[in-house]
Amino acid sequence: MKGLIRWLEKYFMPIASKVGEQRHLKALRDGILAMIPLLLIGSFFLIMAFPPIPVLADFVAPYVDSLLTVVNATFNILALIVAFSTAHSLANSYKLDALAAGSFSVSVFLLATLTKSGGINLDLLGSKGLFVAVILAFLVVEMQRMMIKKNIVINMPEGVPPAVARSFVALIPGFFIVVLIWWINCILLRTTGLSMHGVINQVVTIPLLSLGGNIFATLIAIFVGQVLWCFGLHGTALVDGIMRPIWMMFSQQNAVAKAAGETIPNIFSQQFVETFILIGGAGTTLALAVLLVTTVKSKQLKALGKLAIWPAIFNINEIIIFGMPIVMNPIMWIPFILAPVICALITYFALASGLVDRPYAYVPWTTPALFSGFLVTGDWKASALQFVNFSVSAVLYYPFLKTLDNAKVREEQGSETGEFDEINKISAGAIDSNAKETITLGTTL
Amino acid sequence: MNIILVCSSGMSTSLLVRKMIAEGKNRGLKELHIFACSIDELEGHIDQFDVVLIGPQLRYREHDVAELTNPRNKKYAVIDLMSYGMMNGKKVLDQALALL
Secondary structure: OHHHHHHHHHHHHHHHHHHHHOHHHHHHHHHHHHHHHHHHHHHHHHHHHOOOOHHHHHHHHHHHHHHHHHHHHHHOOHHHHHHHHHHHHHHHHOOOOHHHHHHHHHHHHHHHHEOOOOOEOHHHHOHHHHHHHHHHHHHHHHHHHHHHHOOOOOOOOOOOOHHHHHHHHOHHHHHHHHHHHHHHHHHHHHHOOOOHHHHHHHHHHHHHHHHHOOHHHHHHHHHHHHHHHHOOOOHHHHHHHHHHHHHHHHHHHHHHHHHOOOOOOOOOOHHHHHHHHOOOOOOOOHHHHHHHHHOOOOHHHHHHHHHHHHHHHOOOOHHHHHHOOOOOOHHHHHHHHHHHHHHHHHHHHHHHOOOOOOOOOOOOOOOOOOHHHHHHHOOHHHHHHHHHHHHHHHHHHHHHHHHHHHHHHHHHHHOOOHHHHHHHHHHHHHHHHHHHHHHHHHHHO | OEEEEEEOOOOHHHHHHHHHHHHHHHOOOOOOEEEEEEHHHHHHHHHHOOEEEEOHHHHHHHHHHHHHHHHHOOEEEEOOHHHHHOOOHHHHHHHHHHHO
């Protein structure tokens, strides 16, 4: 065991570091983060426009179109936002003029989207353009960096104020980037009839989405995330860096379809994972937190339960992962990895068969289970599905928790030292402030 | 004494911040300022703090933090796993104080 841990620390940590620190992935993460407030606001209006209660639905019926304009101005411009924020973040990491990079990126993105008639297909500014926005943002910043490195810039004489000189530095790279994209787009329109945007979508986006949009990719992503957590690394964040853009795109397609009154196309989405699988956090540990509060005999685990239950309701579970701990504790790895995988399969069958409506709205990941299921789908059966997943994970965790509990009880009887009392004291004092904390966390979000 | 804690979104570390502030009050420490944020926001805050503590789940991004702390002559540490799990404000505060 120790050997395995040492091996992982030696060979795996550097890889994880590379993934976590890779500047393009980080820029992508920032780009996605910039969308979230708009997604939440848009979702609020989407839920308002299609309230899950019939009486309310009749009441808002005359205002649906008006409410959906807000959905359009949030969901349907996300690619524009990502074009700006991804380029901004990447340029920042290179210490380039980030504002200039962001504005070039938006301009170039629109330029690449122009059709033969000179118009813009508004659809492409939303979820459909997300990947193109990211690719162009990277291209813009990399070109800007390359040209500045080769010193292809306007150098102002000494006397010119630095701020003025800086505004000229971005000028030539910007000009070249715009001209280049303009050219490529003109040539592509001539030869293929598609805009640059259309071509990238055909070549990159569609294959990528079909890859990410099946149960196997989703199961692998969940599995990898769980295994990373077993070693105490933030698996969700690492996997999200790659999967989130894909899942988010599916979420947005669902929202747009709902607003247009069409059937909701995608089973997999950000909500699939956040709302139905990671109930209580990675490992579907809300059930484990509840078991800790209700079934254990060991003093240490009881104290842990009291500490963990409130954050767990809001899907925060570092306390369980590091406090139980699940990290480096192979007994708990089995249910910790299995629970989300099995929940993913159950959720897949429930959504694919049409038993439960597919999610379209987006809510903060800290929204407690049962509420979140209902809000994202407008279907009470989604809350029932969450309850099923919760119960299944409880059944999975129970025998393993019992084994651990018995071991801890023996350990505590064997050595009634002051250490456990100390832990109890700390956690007893902590519970009050903890409860308050989670309440404020819940309300501010 | 200004301490900043970072994790993925600043949620779980914000729980720990409460505990550390309570412990600081118990010890009668004056001008103790503790704050939690996402690791991606650290650059914007770091100049106002003396030490950085990293949530253990983000220890794979230690290098990112070092890049920010080293040029500023500030110190950082990865929070001990067990103290983090039990939200042990006392031990984590000790860990921070030891860095100064």
